[in-house]
Structures are given as C-alpha cells and as structure tokens.
Amino acid sequence: MSTADRITDTARSVYAKGRDTAGRLRDRTTLAEVPDRVDVVVVGGGSAGCVMANRLSEDPGTSVLVLEAGRSDIKADPFIHMPAALPFPIGSRFYDWKYESEPEPHMNGRRVYHARGKVLGGSSSINGMIFQRGNPRDYERWGADPGMGDWDYAHCLPYFKRMETCLAGADTWRGGDGPLVMERGPATGPLFQAFFEAAEQAGYPRTPDVNGYRQEGFGPFDRNVYRGRRLSAARAYLHPVLHRPNLHVRTLAMTTRVLFEGTRAVGVEYTVAGRRHTVRAGEVILSGGAINTPQLLQLSGVGDPDLLRPLGIDVVSGLRGVGENLQDHLEVYIQHAATEPVSIAPGLEWRNRPKLAAEWLFLRRGLGATNHFEGGGFVRSNEDVDYPNLMFHFLPIAIRYDGTSPVEGHGYQVHIGPMYSDARGWLRIRSTDPKMKPAMRFNYLSTEQDKREWIEAVRVTRDIMGQDALAKYNGGEISPGPEVETDEQILEWVRNDAETALHPSCTARMGTDEKSVLDPGSMRVHGTEGLRVVDASAMPYVTNGNIYAPVVMLAEKAADLVKGEQPLPASDAPWYDHRAGSPLDAPTTA
Known part of the structure; x- marks a missing residue:
C-alpha cells in the first residue's frame, strides 16, 4: 500500500469516528504525495480554492490537486481557530504574506500594509470572520456590463443560498443546508444597544438581516463562527472531504509558473523546500487571490506585453487588463472613551487571558469565542447615491488591529469607510523571481468622489456617535479628536491614519471588453485554453461589504461553469430599493 493510500485509509477511519482530520493528520497536507498528472490543478488553497476543490472532486472520476504555498491550518493552533485571537496572525510571517503597497501619492506617500493569509484557508483563516454578501445592486451593476447578464442578483442569490447554513433561519433570501454555517452576533451588550439606538435617533433604520431582503440599516452581523470556533473555507469545504481518494492537497508548495504548450495551459511548475517540481493537468485554475493570481499570470506570460517583454518573458496572451482595475476598501477607527465600565477591555487584559x-x-464560550464584530450597519451618505455607500462595524472596545489602545480603561469604536470608491489601482511584477513581491498601488483618495465620501463618512459617524443614546457612555472622541473638524483636516487625518479593510479585488476581471481578462461564461482567461481564474481578482467591481462571502459565492457559481452543469435557476426574490419603493413592508419567510 502506498503512503497516499495509507493516509486516505486513515482519513476515512477518522471521519467514521466523527473526528476532524487536522488534529490527527497534521502532516496530511504537508507530507502528501503529489501525483504528476491530474485532471484539475487548483493553485491556491484559500477561500475560492477550497470551494473549487470540494465541488470539482464531487465527481470521483475527476482527480483534483490543490497546491497551497502556505502551511496547514492544524486544529491545535489557537491563533487560527479562536475567534478572538484574530489580531495575532496578522503581521506574523507564519500566517501572513505581509504585503505593502507602493508609496501612495494621495496618502502623503505612505505605504499601506496588506495582510493576506499564508495558510490553508487563505485569508478566511486570518480575517475578521464577518459575513456580508454586499447589496443586491452590487450584482445588478455586475450584470449590467456587456456579457455579464448571468452575474446579476437574480443569478447570484441561489449560489449564496447554496453555500450557507444560516442559523438565524432559512427563508427566501437565506440558505439552510450549505457548508458555511454562520452564527448571528448577539450584539446584546449595553454599548451595542446604545449604538443601535443612536443610529435610529440619527434617522437610520434597523434591519433584521443585512444579508437578507434589506441591507440598508443597522443590526447584528452574521459571522463565520460556529460552536465557538472560526469556520474558515478550509474547515467548511476542504477538511470534510479530504478522505476522497481523487482529492490531493499539498501545502508549502509555491506555484512559480503556469506551463503552456502554445496557448494551452498544460500544468504548473512549483517548488517545495527549494526543489522544483511539475504537474501536468487538463485544467489549471488559479485561485491565489487578487494579488497572487495576477502575479502568476504575468510570470507565466499572460499580461501587458509592454511589462512582460522588458523582463524577458515570452507573451502567451497579451492581456493589458491583468493587474489593472485594482480595488479595495479603506477604513478608519473613530474611537471614544467610555465613562462607565461597559466595554470588554478588562476581559482582554493580560492578567485575564488565562481565564479567557x-x-x-x-467550553468554547466566553470572550474567546467571538470575533467581537457582532453588529454594525450600512447607510447612504447623501441622497445622490442609489444604495448604501458607507459600512459601519461597531466594536465595544477602543483598540487597533495590532492590539494597541489609545485609552486607559474603557472605550468603544466604529470602523467606517466608503464602499464603492471610483479609485483604481494596479499590480505589476518587478522581475521574473516568483519570490519577489509585486509592486501595487491602490491610489486611495485619488478622486473627488473618494474625498467627498470620506468627509461624509466621518461626519455621518460623528452624528451617530453624538446622539443621546450614547451620551451616558460618551467620554469624548479620542480619535481623530475634536481638533479635526474642517474638511481638509478630516482628509489629512485619513491620509495619515487610514488602513486597508483587506479587500483587494478585481485585478483579472470578468468581461468582454479589451481590458477584461476572463470570459464571464466560463472563467477562462482570454486568449488561452485550459486556464481559468476563480477568486476575488475575477470580480469586476468590489462589493459593498467584506468580500469573503462574495468570493465564496463566485466560486460556487464558477464550479458549475467549470463542470458544465446547468446553473441554478435564477431567483425572483425581491429586494429593498429605496428609490423604487419597498416591495415588502417586512421580509417574508418562504
């Protein structure tokens, strides 16, 4: 019996006992034998890659290999699986690729740090676990582009439903038997309740479900936490099917090049511990994300000839859109001191961490079992926009991602930022060395719309935070502080203090025009055969919210396209449109 067969038999035994593979089989992916020929090779074991691995290997006659450059997400690692430990992986070379932008010309020349998951599950293993689909109008915008009609809301909603088990209840808009089990944040603490009341006092509605009929408004958020543990894409989609004999997963394997014969992709080259290997494949699917995927395309000869030829790279397909159209969300923290002991700060102090x-x-409970981003909302910053352009995440503590706090004692904060900026950036390789990180510039604050909406975002937030419902807790704004008041002062603070919300996307977008990269009906890379892209880079426009849920939806839909299966029937579910009027007074249950 081969090593691969022994591993597979052991995996089946473990699953038969109802146990997870990662704890017992921590070397299952690190030491796995890799075949030299498969039907499909998936490059990247992140959010989209895990979905593709699961769905494509459902056919026992299709052999699938996943190559992940990061390490395995072993079950015993609390920095991945404890929801409250989410600040620890970010910035650590063991979990994070640690990218930085080029000096941003409209951010006072600052380089903006970008965390990306360097582990099985990708960024879903290190993100904030906030599950947001975006607004139905996001997908109407997708579907309005030429050739993109099957990516409108009616065609995307069935895939959102297929992928999820919403513990708050399945209905016309929400799924009830998918791999992604999600809890709704309780958001019941005094600060959350005061924040929701303050939003109402400022004139904004409540909504029972930002992922349902009506996104606009405030309320508890869904999160990828189940039974007190992070439920990453790897945990939801990949680990439950590792026993399939036709599915192979290899971690610590960095793909360096797509292999072509003419314009047909026939496999990939990758390295393990410095040794070069190749695998032949009938299909190559790139799921490395919005940074790694365009980098690999360019390294492989797919991209702008004016970039590739000076580097000595033979051009396979001269697609000038590869690495262009880079989009993201920028955010700031507006932080307040609290006059009463109502925040979660004491529970997170070092002396209390052993108890946590x-x-x-x-017990899988307590402050360690939540991501703390339990509620927030979406609003329109002015009457000219058609749907919410601002996102709020409320946190019952004043703290930055790196764990530093600007206040002694209690505080609270709102994460705020515009959702569909018209700023566009780019990503380009610097050399033929795959280990050299690409250059990327996001061009934050480069447009008049972007600057206007940032001023509105801060003013809307201050209006909410200054309402009577929060007055008894309000110990004063500590960031940016009352001295930041004029439009120019607000913009200067944003230039100096804003951070990425970690939603890079759109660098190999679907479409039919000359700057598009992918065929919307197949996810194939224009000008090539046997090569597809399925990840956040395929999005034409960034969605209104955290992008993990849209990426999983995109992968679910793409899996049917790759398999040649009949797409799920389009939905006729209504959705809230404040201009057209509400077709429903309240959400109804199917």
Missing part, C-alpha cells in the same frame, strides 16, 4: 483561553479551550 481556558473558557474557550474547554
């Missing part, structure tokens, strides 16, 4: 860890480890 023990409660989570043995």
Whole structure:
C-alpha cells in the first residue's frame, strides 16, 4: 500500500469516528504525495480554492490537486481557530504574506500594509470572520456590463443560498443546508444597544438581516463562527472531504509558473523546500487571490506585453487588463472613551487571558469565542447615491488591529469607510523571481468622489456617535479628536491614519471588453485554453461589504461553469430599493 493510500485509509477511519482530520493528520497536507498528472490543478488553497476543490472532486472520476504555498491550518493552533485571537496572525510571517503597497501619492506617500493569509484557508483563516454578501445592486451593476447578464442578483442569490447554513433561519433570501454555517452576533451588550439606538435617533433604520431582503440599516452581523470556533473555507469545504481518494492537497508548495504548450495551459511548475517540481493537468485554475493570481499570470506570460517583454518573458496572451482595475476598501477607527465600565477591555487584559483561553479551550464560550464584530450597519451618505455607500462595524472596545489602545480603561469604536470608491489601482511584477513581491498601488483618495465620501463618512459617524443614546457612555472622541473638524483636516487625518479593510479585488476581471481578462461564461482567461481564474481578482467591481462571502459565492457559481452543469435557476426574490419603493413592508419567510 502506498503512503497516499495509507493516509486516505486513515482519513476515512477518522471521519467514521466523527473526528476532524487536522488534529490527527497534521502532516496530511504537508507530507502528501503529489501525483504528476491530474485532471484539475487548483493553485491556491484559500477561500475560492477550497470551494473549487470540494465541488470539482464531487465527481470521483475527476482527480483534483490543490497546491497551497502556505502551511496547514492544524486544529491545535489557537491563533487560527479562536475567534478572538484574530489580531495575532496578522503581521506574523507564519500566517501572513505581509504585503505593502507602493508609496501612495494621495496618502502623503505612505505605504499601506496588506495582510493576506499564508495558510490553508487563505485569508478566511486570518480575517475578521464577518459575513456580508454586499447589496443586491452590487450584482445588478455586475450584470449590467456587456456579457455579464448571468452575474446579476437574480443569478447570484441561489449560489449564496447554496453555500450557507444560516442559523438565524432559512427563508427566501437565506440558505439552510450549505457548508458555511454562520452564527448571528448577539450584539446584546449595553454599548451595542446604545449604538443601535443612536443610529435610529440619527434617522437610520434597523434591519433584521443585512444579508437578507434589506441591507440598508443597522443590526447584528452574521459571522463565520460556529460552536465557538472560526469556520474558515478550509474547515467548511476542504477538511470534510479530504478522505476522497481523487482529492490531493499539498501545502508549502509555491506555484512559480503556469506551463503552456502554445496557448494551452498544460500544468504548473512549483517548488517545495527549494526543489522544483511539475504537474501536468487538463485544467489549471488559479485561485491565489487578487494579488497572487495576477502575479502568476504575468510570470507565466499572460499580461501587458509592454511589462512582460522588458523582463524577458515570452507573451502567451497579451492581456493589458491583468493587474489593472485594482480595488479595495479603506477604513478608519473613530474611537471614544467610555465613562462607565461597559466595554470588554478588562476581559482582554493580560492578567485575564488565562481565564479567557481556558473558557474557550474547554467550553468554547466566553470572550474567546467571538470575533467581537457582532453588529454594525450600512447607510447612504447623501441622497445622490442609489444604495448604501458607507459600512459601519461597531466594536465595544477602543483598540487597533495590532492590539494597541489609545485609552486607559474603557472605550468603544466604529470602523467606517466608503464602499464603492471610483479609485483604481494596479499590480505589476518587478522581475521574473516568483519570490519577489509585486509592486501595487491602490491610489486611495485619488478622486473627488473618494474625498467627498470620506468627509461624509466621518461626519455621518460623528452624528451617530453624538446622539443621546450614547451620551451616558460618551467620554469624548479620542480619535481623530475634536481638533479635526474642517474638511481638509478630516482628509489629512485619513491620509495619515487610514488602513486597508483587506479587500483587494478585481485585478483579472470578468468581461468582454479589451481590458477584461476572463470570459464571464466560463472563467477562462482570454486568449488561452485550459486556464481559468476563480477568486476575488475575477470580480469586476468590489462589493459593498467584506468580500469573503462574495468570493465564496463566485466560486460556487464558477464550479458549475467549470463542470458544465446547468446553473441554478435564477431567483425572483425581491429586494429593498429605496428609490423604487419597498416591495415588502417586512421580509417574508418562504
């Protein structure tokens, strides 16, 4: 019996006992034998790659290999699986690729740090676990582009439903038997309730479900947390099917080039521990994300000839759109001191962390079992926009992602930023060395719309935070502080203090025009055969919210396209449109 067969038999035994593979089989993906020929090779074991691996390997006659450059997400690692530990992986070379932008010309020349998951599950193993689909109008915008009609809301909603088990209840808009199980944040603490009341006092509605009929408004958020543990794409889609004999997963394997014969992709080259390997494949699917995928395309000869030829790269397909159209969300924290002991700060102090860890480890509850981003909302910053362009995440503590706090004692904060900026950036390789990180510039704050909406975002937030419902807790704004008041002062603060919300996307977009990269009906790379892209880079426009859920939806839909299966029937579910009027007074249950 081969090593691969022994591993597979062991995996089946473990699953038969109802146990997870990662704890017992921590070397299952690190030491796995890799075949030299498969039907499909998926480059990247992140959010989209895990979905593709699951769905394509459902056919036992299709052999699938996943190559992930990061390490395995072993079950015993609390920095991945404890929801409250989410600040620890970011910035760590063991979990994070640690990208930086080029000096941003409209951000006072700052380089903006970009965390990306360097582990099985990709960024879904290190993100904030906030599950947001975006607004139906996001997908109407997708579907309005030439050739993109099958990517409108009616065609995307069935795939959102297929992928999820919404514990708050399945209905016309929400799924009930998908791999992604999600809890709704309780958001019941005094600060959350005061924040929701303050939003109402400022004139904004409540909504029972930002992922349902009506996104606009405030309320508890869904999150990818189940039974007190992070439920990443790897945990939801990949680990439950590792026993399939036709599915192979290899971590610590960095793909360096797509292999072509003419314009047909026939496999990939990758390295493990410095040794070069190749695998032949009938189909190559790139799922490395909005940074790694365009980088690999360019390294492989797919991209702008004016970039590739000076580097000595033979051009396979001269697509000038590869690496262009880079989009993201920028955010700031507006932080307040609290006058009463109502925040979660004491529970996160070092002296209390052993208790927090023990409660989570043995009981899967307490402050360790939540991501703390339990609620927020979406609003329109002015009457000219058709649907919400601002996103709020409320946090019952004043703290930055790196764990630093500007206040002694109690505080609270709102994460805020515009959702569909018209700023566009780019990504380009610097050399033929795959280990050299690409250059990328996002061009934040480069447009008049972007600057106007940032001023509106801060003013809308201050209006909410200054309402009577929060007055008894309000110990004063500490960031940016009352001295930041004029439009120019607000913009200067944003230039100096804003961080990425970690939603890079759109660098190999679907479409039919000359700057598009992918065929919307097949996900194939224009000008090539046997090569597809399925990840955030395929999005034509960034969606209104965190992008993990849209990426999983995109991969679910793409899996049917790759398999040649009949797409799910389009939905006729209504959705809230404040201009057209509400077709429903309240959401109805199917």
